[in-house]
Amino acid sequence: MNEILKGLSIPFLGTSLGAACVFLMKKELNMTMQRVLTGFAAGVMTAASVWSLLIPAIEQSGESLGKLAFIPAAVGFLVGIFFLLLLDRLIPHLHFNSDKAEGLKARLSKNTMLMLAVTIHNIPEGMAVGVVYAGLIYGGSDITSAAALALALGIAIQNFPEGAIISMPLKADGMGKGKAFALGVLSGAAEPVGAVLTILAASLIVPLMPYLLSFAAGAMIYVVVEELIPEMSSGEHSNIGTISFAFGFAAMMILDVTLG
Numbered sequence: 001m002n003e004i005l006k007g008l009s010i011p012f013l014g015t016s017l018g019a020a021c022v023f024l025m026k027k028e029l030n031m032t033m034q035r036v037l038t039g040f041a042a043g044v045m046t047a048a049s050v051w052s053l054l055i056p057a058i059e060q061s062g063e064s065l066g067k068l069a070f071i072p073a074a075v076g077f078l079v080g081i082f083f084l085l086l087l088d089r090l091i092p093h094l095h096f097n098s099d100k101a102e103g104l105k106a107r108l109s110k111n112t113m114l115m116l117a118v119t120i121h122n123i124p125e126g127m128a129v130g131v132v133y134a135g136l137i138y139g140g141s142d143i144t145s146a147a148a149l150a151l152a153l154g155i156a157i158q159n160f161p162e163g164a165i166i167s168m169p170l171k172a173d174g175m176g177k178g179k180a181f182a183l184g185v186l187s188g189a190a191e192p193v194g195a196v197l198t199i200l201a202a203s204l205i206v207p208l209m210p211y212l213l214s215f216a217a218g219a220m221i222y223v224v225v226e227e228l229i230p231e232m233s234s235g236e237h238s239n240i241g242t243i244s245f246a247f248g249f250a251a252m253m254i255l256d257v258t259l260g
Helices: 002-019 031-068 070-090 099-107 110-138 145-172 177-186 190-202 206-233 240-259
Strands: none
Touching: 002 110, 002 145, 002 177, 002 190, 031 070, 031 110, 031 145, 031 206, 031 240, 070 110, 070 206, 110 145, 110 190, 110 206, 145 177, 145 240, 190 206, 206 240
16 A cells, blocks of 8 residues: 555656755746756657556556457547547646637736646546556456556656746745745646546446556647647747657656566
8 A cells, every 4th residue: 555655656756856946046937947858758758658558558558459459458548539639628738729729818917827738638647657556456467566656657757847847936036935836736636636546446447447548648639739738848849858758758668667
């Protein structure tokens, strides 16, 4: 149980450490650094979706479905994509340009909208960690404790820039360091909650574990395409985001293969 609690808390710790940058840095993160961190985070999440979620889902389904093992992975992946698309429609955020979103942006600051965006995309990350540890707890999957830890560490790595990207602009706008740090930490609160709820729900539907794993992968990939890639590519043309993506992808791949 201690191992599971540790695994669930590691991603949240990543957000908290990122938010703590507000005590160490005098100025807001510049655009180049934001691109580096966001690109690295996108690479980590993409690799985690493949090695820690989709591949285990296909391998688990292969025992009973053979060459049709792709079906649960494909179905779960697409459902995850469309679930996040629906969530975006219901809760507008920075990259959603409907009239409803524009009206909300008119009433709220960019920093508030950024916090909302980060909180939204912490949901699938929490679900991803939760579903992997659920597979570890309830069995019926090929997931090892090392592989689950690798995913938790990978998401913690990509949570670090999120905490910084929330707390630093708040401080730059005149907010006190303590409050900016607290709000940065709070932006990651949805993650452990989502993980715990997913574990509790998974106990009722263990046979659907391949679908749950691939659902989490689809949700994470949606976040990468909709949130992170536009952020790392914004402004003047630069390859720094793409290079950072490559390093993030390689780092998570190495983590998963080495620890898994």
